Amino acid sequence: MYVHRLNLLLLLGLMLSLPALHAQSTVNGSLYDTTVATNSASLAIGSNARSTIGGISTVNSNFNGTAISTTTATNSAALAIGSGASARIGGIDLNNATVSGTLTSTTIATNSAALAIGSNADARIGGIQIANSRVTGTLISTTTATNSAALAIGSGALAQIGGIVIR
């Protein structure tokens, strides 16, 4: 009887894990992101709150090729307030990826702000972020910021306009 219950639990666990397995992506080739944000705001308030406007998000992905992110933000803001909060406008996120090839980030920010307050808060406009990944290849980042600000307050807080971040 105990063995049957154990098998049932294992089967249940397998069924629950299927959606997570299905979410894995393999990207071979080119990944282009062009985001134009005008008069927009992405606000994340509270512990681990996450708010994203535009861009491309991949989770548990294998990526091999070229990723190009072009973000134009005008009169826009990304504000993350709280421990682990994250607010983003545009850009490309690659997590748990093996990245090889060329990564290009072009960001034009005008009258815009990225503000992160709190430990490990993350506010970002444009750019490419790669986490828990292995990267080989060429990285190119071009940022033009006019009347814009990136402000991070707190332990491990990150405020970013454009650029490429590899963690």
Next chain:
Amino acid sequence: MRTICSIAISAILLLPALLSGQGPPRVPTGSLVRAATGSSNGAWDPTTQVMIANRARVLGNRATASGTQYFAVTDRDIANTKPEDLIQRLSPVVTSGGEPVRKVEILVDLQRPLTVVTHSRQSVNLGTAILETPSLRNIEVDTGIFGADLTVIAK
């Protein structure tokens, strides 16, 4: 005297050419990065926005024969959406069920502020292309966001 005059005239004539050669140092073209696509603010004119909204309404999650998927969110689209369905309605999930998706055109035009309360590290994406396809090749995402004011409050 004639020699001095001819030298002075020559110097005056050559002055513009000399000055033009003293501009800022040339930047090697190899260090300049061109935009990924030709998209700019001008590309998102009202005609384009209406076209994307109409095609997104007609096609839904299906891609065209050329592999383009359209997605649009406006105030009218989310007016009668249930709170539990709202987060799914805000972003397209790119899958390759039938024809492979090569391009995604996304339009976000929200003039009213939007506030979403989430629980347990739930993330809210507005007009973000979420890649959940087992295999993708050469995908291009164009996103136009206008007047969006998204606030996510975690409880």
